[in-house]
Amino acid sequence: MSAPHSPLDVDRVRKDFPILERRLAGDHPLVYLDSANTSQKPTAVLDTLAEHYTRHNANVARAVHQLGEESTAAFEGARDKLAALIKAPSRDEVIFTKNASEALNLVAHTLASGLADDPRYRLGPGDEIVVTEMEHHSNIVPWQLAAKRTGAAFRWFGLTDDGRLDLSTIGELINERTKIVSLVHQSNSLGTVNDVATVVARAREVGALVLLDGSQSVPHQPIDVTALGVDLLAFTGHKMVGPTGIGVLWGRREVLDALPPFLGGGEMIETVAMTGSTFAPIPHKFEAGTPPIAQAIGLGAAVDYLTGIGLDRVHAHEQALTAYTLEKLNAVDGVRIIGPNSTESRGGTVSFVLDGVHPHDVGQLLDERGVAVRVGHHCARPVCVRYGIPATTRASFYLYTTFDEIDALADGLHQVKRFFG
């Protein structure tokens, strides 16, 4: 089969990512199929990080000197870029966090703290929290902890055999007792893109908040938070060609204003007295201490890079890659796709099992050919339990992934089969 057409000039894109030129042990070229784990970084981002530390380094928001002003302008400029990326109504609604996990924990923790004035933002006995069986552990464990702290019930959507949310019970599952529904936009293990609109519509009927984990969607498709209709969105920088150590929580102003502070410290206060303190308005209310300055600025450069190429084109490229991958993998005898076996409502992350060969062995043998995939439960163990498998092998793509690399994966799988045959 011949490689389908892509709207991206991938050869040119790849020149922006020096790491992709690496050759690994045995002189194999690197075939990086682990972008759902973390993406590679373009020169534009790497240069921005170096430039910041080399020329502008200073703390933000508290220095009156020139470097402090430059640093603050770059840091706050990154916030503007992030706000524009997700079409946030206000830049103040963009909170910088350490990563998506921290953003999700921020919401779970503040709802569970009982410190909100408005009872709609306080979890307690009789309330219900709803997640799904395809969540990353970072969108399961914080809610289990919140449920334990508050006495709220922890509930979840199950999955259909073909890797989608089972929405058949939505009317009962999301009900008048539901305080928050927290779900993933695109599954990191199945690749499924969820029907957010249906969940949001039901949540609206009962007045529940909706938090969307966009870690695997924001990097790969245009996002409009207002069109999605959610209340909160969490995502991370390092999966979208940005640095590690920086994530984002976006929330509607009304929601962020109502939530109590998360971490206390410098920058998040209005005034502090020994008898009590008042807090800064958003976004700084949720940004205690010196933030990851260089990382935020680097993420701003990543946003520039991605929007320069066009996330609609990135998405179209990945759709073409996914179609090609499914066709190739379905042609390998003994391969079973775990997740939707079509490109409909799914992204460029493909999990599979190979009959008779454990994913660890698949991953190890592929690695010896320079093919980097992820094996295991991908921090979403309930998905493996649901489908009765110990682990999967996962190939995940990005704007720099080529059709030749998918061929290398398929060839590698044939080798693995011969080896263990």
Add this chain to the structure above:
Amino acid sequence: MSDSLYQEIILDHYKNPKGRGLREPFGGEAHHVNPTCGDEITIRVALDGEKITDVSYDGQGCSISQASASVLHELLTGSTVDDAFATERVFTELMQGRGQVEPDEDVLGDGIAFAGVAKYPARVKCALLSWMAFKDATARALAGAGPIEEETR
């Protein structure tokens, strides 16, 4: 391909495991899981005094973890507890030796095939999974035997 990691001996034990399956009677049992990859092993140890009369096991996981259990069964069934623990120490030392430890075939038998695994830090846990479970199961078997010995004394 994979010359240093996937030795023929390891593949043989993986494809044709020795002594696989959980058996009765047994004195102690342990179930160990590798949380990073989900590999699992259950090991049962049957003792007659100081002698290990059977090591039975079942599990699921990669070739390294499952072959290692098969080798363990072959090496330790029939030996004394002291000798088995001595062998376990030698095997653990080999696995944690980052490829710098010369394996002793007289002690480890087919276990020397795992020498290459020691060079892959991510896989050392796979090779050691059943051995850690064996230690626990034997400790439980010994603890269970303790009071009975006292009664008979």
